[in-house]
Amino acid sequence: MATLHVRNVPDEIYDRLRERAETSNRSLSAEVLVLLRDALEERKPSQRQVLAEIRRRRSFRPVDVGAPSSTDLLREDRGR
Secondary structure (H helix, E strand, O other): OOOOOOOOOOHHHHHHHHHHHHHOOOOHHHHHHHHHHHHHOOOOOOHHHHHHHHHHHHOOOHHHHOOOOHHHHHHHHHOO
């Protein structure tokens, strides 16, 4: 396993990390690893976020933003 050293950590950040580690009953190193892992993980949207996006897309009407309707596009394509 690799070792990572970080220099010139501002006192405010160090203190906040130390407080988080104490609150979570972790060592400072373990807390930093948890934070790094969480920051690098692929963020998956929650079910609520997915449903909200589906609802938003359902209510979207291309005509409202000046785009042609799908019927008009099909007619144009068939006319070629």
